[in-house]
Amino acid sequence: xxxxxxxxxxxxxPIQPIKPPASINVGMVELGKKLYFDPxxxxxxxxSCNTCHNLSMGGTDNIPTSVGDHWxxxxxxxxxxxNSSLNLAQFWDGRAADLKAQAGGPIANPxxxxxxxxxxxxxxxxxxAYVREFKMVFGKNKIDxxxxxxxxxxxxxxxxxxxxxxxQWLLGNKAALTQQEQEGYALFKDSGxxxxxxxxxxxxxxxxxxxxxxxxxxxxxxxRAAVTGKDEDRFNFKVPTLRNVEMTYPxxxxxxxxxxxxAVDVMGRLQLGKKFTKDENAKIVAxxxxxxxxxxxxxxxxxxxxxxxxxxxxxxK
Amino acid sequence: xxxxxxxxxxxxxPIQPIKPPASINVGMVELGKKLYFDPxxxxxxxxSCNTCHNLSMGGTDNIPTSVGDHWxxxxxxxxxxxNSSLNLAQFWDGRAADLKAQAGGPIANPxxxxxxxxxxxxxxxxxxAYVREFKMVFGKNKIDxxxxxxxxxxxxxxxxxxxxxxxQWLLGNKAALTQQEQEGYALFKDSGxxxxxxxxxxxxxxxxxxxxxxxxxxxxxxxRAAVTGKDEDRFNFKVPTLRNVEMTYPxxxxxxxxxxxxAVDVMGRLQLGKKFTKDENAKIVAxxxxxxxxxxxxxxxxxxxxxxxxxxxxxxK
Ligand code: HEC
Ligand code: HEC
Ligand code: HEC
Ligand code: HEC
Ligand SMILES: [Ca+2]
Ligand SMILES: [Ca+2]
Numbered sequence: 233x234x235x236x237x238x239x240x241x242x243x244x245x246p247i248q249p250i251k252p253p254a255s256i257n258v259g260m261v262e263l264g265k266k267l268y269f270d271p272x273x274x275x276x277x278x279x280s281c282n283t284c285h286n287l288s289m290g291g292t293d294n295i296p297t298s299v300g301d302h303w304x305x306x307x308x309x310x311x312x313x314x315n316s317s318l319n320l321a322q323f324w325d326g327r328a329a330d331l332k333a334q335a336g337g338p339i340a341n342p343x344x345x346x347x348x349x350x351x352x353x354x355x356x357x358x359x360x361a362y363v364r365e366f367k368m369v370f371g372k373n374k375i376d377x378x379x380x381x382x383x384x385x386x387x388x389x390x391x392x393x394x395x396x397x398x399x400q401w402l403l404g405n406k407a408a409l410t411q412q413e414q415e416g417y418a419l420f421k422d423s424g425x426x427x428x429x430x431x432x433x434x435x436x437x438x439x440x441x442x443x444x445x446x447x448x449x450x451x452x453x454x455x456r457a458a459v460t461g462k463d464e465d466r467f468n469f470k471v472p473t474l475r476n477v478e479m480t481y482p483x484x485x486x487x488x489x490x491x492x493x494x495a496v497d498v499m500g501r502l503q504l505g506k507k508f509t510k511d512e513n514a515k516i517v518a519x520x521x522x523x524x525x526x527x528x529x530x531x532x533x534x535x536x537x538x539x540x541x542x543x544x545x546x547x548x549k
Numbered sequence: 550x551x552x553x554x555x556x557x558x559x560x561x562x563p564i565q566p567i568k569p570p571a572s573i574n575v576g577m578v579e580l581g582k583k584l585y586f587d588p589x590x591x592x593x594x595x596x597s598c599n600t601c602h603n604l605s606m607g608g609t610d611n612i613p614t615s616v617g618d619h620w621x622x623x624x625x626x627x628x629x630x631x632n633s634s635l636n637l638a639q640f641w642d643g644r645a646a647d648l649k650a651q652a653g654g655p656i657a658n659p660x661x662x663x664x665x666x667x668x669x670x671x672x673x674x675x676x677x678a679y680v681r682e683f684k685m686v687f688g689k690n691k692i693d694x695x696x697x698x699x700x701x702x703x704x705x706x707x708x709x710x711x712x713x714x715x716x717q718w719l720l721g722n723k724a725a726l727t728q729q730e731q732e733g734y735a736l737f738k739d740s741g742x743x744x745x746x747x748x749x750x751x752x753x754x755x756x757x758x759x760x761x762x763x764x765x766x767x768x769x770x771x772x773r774a775a776v777t778g779k780d781e782d783r784f785n786f787k788v789p790t791l792r793n794v795e796m797t798y799p800x801x802x803x804x805x806x807x808x809x810x811x812a813v814d815v816m817g818r819l820q821l822g823k824k825f826t827k828d829e830n831a832k833i834v835a836x837x838x839x840x841x842x843x844x845x846x847x848x849x850x851x852x853x854x855x856x857x858x859x860x861x862x863x864x865x866k
Binding site: 269270271272276277278283286287288289290293294295299302303305478479481482490491492493527528529530531532533534535537538540544545547548 | 810
């Protein structure tokens, strides 16, 4: 009865608890995990997905814009890969439909891993243990980029973070949140934050304009308009997930806000025309920190060594 | 009786099996593991020990010379950290007495992590979970660089790789090596390789001249002479460990040899005046590959998030 009540209550809330992934291809995940950590998918041989989406640090690099091949400065803040499978689309402007479509991007992006898909496949094909593992997982005799992105995407599907204190509270453990945190959640709902930050990921499920009531003063990119070509989509971005937001500093697409205090203040003013008091801000921040869930929990993958015929990385060319 | 015979046999060999570490401070190891993976010990915020000594890849970066802060090209090949606790001294020229003395170096090296010890301590002191963990481990109220290097060194002591097929063979499992591998080991002994590559680490326990019979044609650094100031130490280097050598390509202090075949050929000619046949070379290489031991086996560490007062990294300054 009590449990049923709690479940009932949870489903009335604008935020739902994260569920562990329901259907996972384990062989594909193990392969994708290796690829995610493998710097040989980059031209330099030292940059992997985990360089910019560091799973020890909330799936981000925690700098305003990323460092790419040859120390190029990236154009935009790297979003977390945690819970990114829950997003309606990938990238700030949503230009990739899903994780598979996304995963090919950075490998061949000259400002990121600066490689080509052909060269990446050549590298993988030259490593006997990879050849065997791809064959076991996909049952084909040749590796192709589709298999690579499928495996990485399958691994990323495991990167959900259930069991945050907030989810425990949603699921009926009313002792999981302090009074201050509950008041923060009430403010988050009552002020209108949940209009955009809702659902399982507390975001990630719509594109919204940055700067509704007041314009944003940071470095602005076109946002969603770059994809749709529509003027009304300028400065629209995919609403970021607030899951694990305590770990994904700095904030906003340009990484200009260093602290949650600052981000909450900006959101209140720009999106809702609301100036929070110091106390209200602190409560919302306290609530946001309860959204930190279980972080990735797996053994550091050991990568198969290159063979004599593996093309060598060229970090300084 | 049979076991005793095997142990007897093992101790007659010039190479001894690796033993797991005998005395480890577990709290210190767990802290050191986090620090080893923490890119906030670098100026840019993206470079950790694991960037250049990637534990997924044999504890190296597998490129001829490392990429440092601002993509600076390093002067020398990054040696593996695996089994480095067994070395008589650290660095190619042995200028650091031990792992603790070594660990402070890269943080403050402008060509590597480009930070300062003071700034690194400021970062750690600003992260409440680190402050608590240091206090638990060291029982002091302030973090200092000594504690940092002690913890990293203690973690590195765990990075030994026992139970290679070769060690299984040494310990009595005669089926652990193929005929070819055993013949390779016989050649390795009979040709004189064991004069320099011996002991638990199959190296790491003496400084030797590179180019005894024939001079080395690669980019040469001063080697040991830079430390001793003695002319006879020019071109002397710490003999590298051959444990896990299959994973620590490219080879030599300048990373000029891409394959084991090439490294073995060079060693034969330059150190022993011996030109191996293709078949002999293949046998030695097959033996060397049996020296790959158990790789680090631990859960990816999750790092405590920065706080509002943590100084932010400056990757582009
Ligand atoms: C050099 C840094 C860098 C590397 C390497 C990198 N990424 Fe990214 N990643 C970014 C940046 C920056 C963005 C945001 C780009 C945008 O939105 O326009 C991004 C976006 C993403 C997203 C979208 C998340 C979201 O919520 O929209 C995913 C998923 C992702 N990356 C996964 C990967 C994978 C998988 C790899 C390796 C194959 C990888 N990344 C390599 C920097 C990097
Ligand atoms: C009208 C939609 C909308 C409303 C309402 C809204 N947000 Fe946002 N939120 C966004 C968008 C869009 C972004 C991304 C903006 C950018 O990066 O430029 C964002 C970003 C954030 C971020 C930074 C996340 C990150 O990882 O960078 C935080 C924190 C945040 N919002 C909290 C709040 C809070 C708290 C409220 C209520 C006071 C709120 N938001 C109200 C749409 C909204
Ligand atoms: C930018 C690349 C880079 C980073 C970052 C880096 N190292 Fe190194 N490391 C090297 C290079 C290159 C050498 C060899 C230098 C020499 O011998 O003169 C080396 C040498 C070593 C050695 C000596 C091994 C031996 O057999 O002599 C150890 C141990 C070591 N590093 C540990 C660490 C630790 C711990 C950190 C982090 C605190 C770290 N390294 C950060 C590149 C790096
Ligand atoms: C007189 C001492 C000496 C002898 C004999 C010797 N080596 Fe070496 N070995 C060294 C030194 C010193 C280096 C490092 C040279 C450098 O980096 O410039 C080295 C490096 C190597 C490397 C590369 C390791 C790495 O990680 O870079 C391999 C492989 C190797 N030796 C195998 C052999 C084999 C096989 C033999 C016998 C044919 C042999 N060595 C004989 C001293 C010796
Ligand atoms: Ca961010
Ligand atoms: Ca090497």
